[in-house]
Amino acid sequence: MISHLNRKLLLVSLMSVLTLFLGACGQSGPDSSGSSEAQSDTAPNGSANSNADMSKMDMRAKPSPGAAKEMPTSSSPNEIVVENFSFQPGTITVKAGTTVTWVNHDDEPHTVNENNKTFKSGTLDTDAKFSYKFTSPGDYSYFCSLHPRMTGQVIVK
Amino acid sequence: MSDEVKNEQESNGIERRSFLKCMAWAGTGLVWVMNAGVLTSCSLLPGAKRKGVFSFVQISDSHIGFNKEPNQDVTKTFQEAVNRINALEDQPAFLIHTGDITQLSTPDQFDTATQVLKSAKASQVYYVPGEHDVFSDDGKIYLERYGKGTQGQGWQSFDYQGVHFIGLINVLNLKQGTGTGLGGSGFGQLGSDQLQWLEKDVKGLSSSTPIVVYAHIPLWTIYPEWGWGTEDSAQALSYLKRFGSITVLNGHIHQILQKVEGNVTFHTARSTAFPQPAPGTAPAPGPMKDVPADKLRSVLGLREVTYVSNDSPLAIVDSALG
Numbered sequence: 500m501i502s503h504l505n506r507k508l509l510l511v512s513l514m515s516v517l518t519l520f521l522g523a524c525g526q527s528g529p530d531s532s533g534s535s536e537a538q539s540d541t542a543p544n545g546s547a548n549s550n551a552d553m554s555k556m557d558m559r560a561k562p563s564p565g566a567a568k569e570m571p572t573s574s575s576p577n578e579i580v581v582e583n584f585s586f587q588p589g590t591i592t593v594k595a596g597t598t599v600t601w602v603n604h605d606d607e608p609h610t611v612n613e614n615n616k617t618f619k620s621g622t623l624d625t626d627a628k629f630s631y632k633f634t635s636p637g638d639y640s641y642f643c644s645l646h647p648r649m650t651g652q653v654i655v656k
Numbered sequence: 657m658s659d660e661v662k663n664e665q666e667s668n669g670i671e672r673r674s675f676l677k678c679m680a681w682a683g684t685g686l687v688w689v690m691n692a693g694v695l696t697s698c699s700l701l702p703g704a705k706r707k708g709v710f711s712f713v714q715i716s717d718s719h720i721g722f723n724k725e726p727n728q729d730v731t732k733t734f735q736e737a738v739n740r741i742n743a744l745e746d747q748p749a750f751l752i753h754t755g756d757i758t759q760l761s762t763p764d765q766f767d768t769a770t771q772v773l774k775s776a777k778a779s780q781v782y783y784v785p786g787e788h789d790v791f792s793d794d795g796k797i798y799l800e801r802y803g804k805g806t807q808g809q810g811w812q813s814f815d816y817q818g819v820h821f822i823g824l825i826n827v828l829n830l831k832q833g834t835g836t837g838l839g840g841s842g843f844g845q846l847g848s849d850q851l852q853w854l855e856k857d858v859k860g861l862s863s864s865t866p867i868v869v870y871a872h873i874p875l876w877t878i879y880p881e882w883g884w885g886t887e888d889s890a891q892a893l894s895y896l897k898r899f900g901s902i903t904v905l906n907g908h909i910h911q912i913l914q915k916v917e918g919n920v921t922f923h924t925a926r927s928t929a930f931p932q933p934a935p936g937t938a939p940a941p942g943p944m945k946d947v948p949a950d951k952l953r954s955v956l957g958l959r960e961v962t963y964v965s966n967d968s969p970l971a972i973v974d975s976a977l978g
Contacts, residue, residue, distance in 0.1 A: 584940035606724045607942045608760055610791060614832055622760050622792045625724070640832070645791045646941075648833035648842030648883045 578602060579651065581609050581623070581643075586651035593633060595655050600630040609643045611651075710749045710817055713741050713778070714870070716907030717927030719788065720769045721759035726947035730759075730929040731768055733956060737928045738776045748778050749816060754907035754925060755786030755827065755872030761793065766801055785810065786872040786908060787827040787844075795828055811850050813857050820861055824850065824871040826886045833883060844873030844886040844908075851888060855895045866901040874906040876915060876922050879935035884909055893920065909941075931955040 580587050581603040593599060601611050603623040611620040611629055617639060620629035633639065633655040643649040718734040727733060741748065751773070758765035766789075773781055783802045790798050799810055806812040806823075813822045826844035833842025846854075858867070869875065875892065877885035886892075896902050902920040910932035915922045930943040930952075938944075947955055 584942065605940075605942060606945065608788070608791075624760065642832035642842075644830060645787050646842070646883060647830040648881075650832055 575600070580604055581611075581649075584609075584643075584646055584649055586611075586641075586649060589650070590652045590654065592654040592656060595634060595636050596632070597655070598630050598632040599653055600628055602626065602628045608645060609649065610645060611641050612644045613639055613641045711746060712816075713748045713751045714754060714905050714925055715741075715751060715928060716754040716872075716925040717756040717786065717910055717929055718753070718769060718772075719756055719759045719927065719929040720772075721762065721765040722929055722943070724943065725945040726943065726949075726952055727930045731772060733953070734769070734928045735772050735775070736953075738772055742775070742777045750780035750782060751776060751778050752782045752821075752823075752870050752905065753784075754870050754905060755784050756788045756907060756927075757783065757786070758789055761789050761791065761797055763797060766797065770801075782812075782814070782821070782823055782870075784823045784825055784870060784872055785827055787830065790827055807853055808849055811853065819866045819868060820858070822854065822857065822867065822869045824854070824869060824875075824892065826871050826873045826875070826889075842883040843877075843880075844871075844883075844889075846886065846888050846892055851891050851895075854892055858895055858899075861899075863898045864900055866903070867896055867899045868903045868905065869896070870905040872906065873908045874913075874922065874924055875904050876917075878909060878913060878924070882935065882941045884935065884941075896920070909935075926956055928956060 577593060577597055577599045579591060579599060579601045581601055582605060603609050603625060606625055608622050608624045610623060618631045623629055633653060636655045639653040641651055715737055719730050722730045757769045785795060785798045795809060803810050809825060809828055811823055811825050813820060824846060826846050873886050874884060875886050875889040900919055904920060904922045906924045909924050910927035912926055913924045931947065932941050933944055
């Protein structure tokens, strides 16, 4: 019985946390991996084409993505934004000799640590940047040492 | 302010002496009372009375140096936590800080934390680091300051009035997460050295010894997608299985979750700095920014209460939320 009551108490407290939370973060849903997923209902419907092809092209080759790109505002092509506990873009391909810059837009510190310790950013607090010049070709995988589930890759050609 | 919990009477007349019988959560910390071999926790309200052999307080995730929404003065809320502890009629024997003492593991942030804790009447504080305390230098500064009397990379155990306390570290040498679920999942990890030490540490103890384990990252899997678990915790717990009463205290997730599994009761504590979202309810973990100033202290955990009794199979909903 006691445990019953307490379970209730617990639930209530959990729920209040939840409610608070819902009030707090009304934006983007529980993470749908970003990139080109957001194109579904506004499909323009292939109209003037030969009927035979329609079924094929349906979903995919949508010409007008409209305002689909609400991803972070990475101004330079060689900049990786750290936001919502993820590196975006998660994979980037650059030529040897390119300098890549990471900028942290989270309110949480992050780091950029290459798996084989080729480079290590140290602490990147909010808005801090880290740059690294990739001189030799290869695949460089990196992660955040604070949140090791955050991973990314730089492919140098 | 006053949904104070009346669970203290529960500590009378307990038959199953080797189990955690009841506990109360109160805001800035928890008071744990040993009573006839039974761990009981009580609310941390000023003047709260507790009957027991001794008590201790757990505080967690003070994140000294954090200065953004929803709490631009985490030193102040940390100090408030200490003030509350000081206001207890029966002073705790010691405090346990379960990590993320600082935000960025800088010397000045550690200094501030130390300064605040100096004002605690209970002079003894045991620590384990959180990832925020060690990530910038692999724990060098942390160990310099808190490593005295510890083993290996900072883990330790001690006995207090018949209870065996074990402080484990699961935030060092974190490896890249490679996928979902266990196995290279970006979880906390204890590592083989520490596990070996643990096995030896408890070997000579009688199985009736109450065990309290404290570590930063939860020692059970709460939410793999956010790395809220410890890779090799099952191994650690296997060494403890034979004990009649095991209480596991963690921080890291800035919210209260509990679970009872056999003789093991797991608890996570609130932060003194800011709340984090419930598992899976946000795109990512991290500070919940939009907490109104007048609500802040309530989500730092004041007055949350529950009981856990050993005969309920699973007293808490945890990873199911994911």
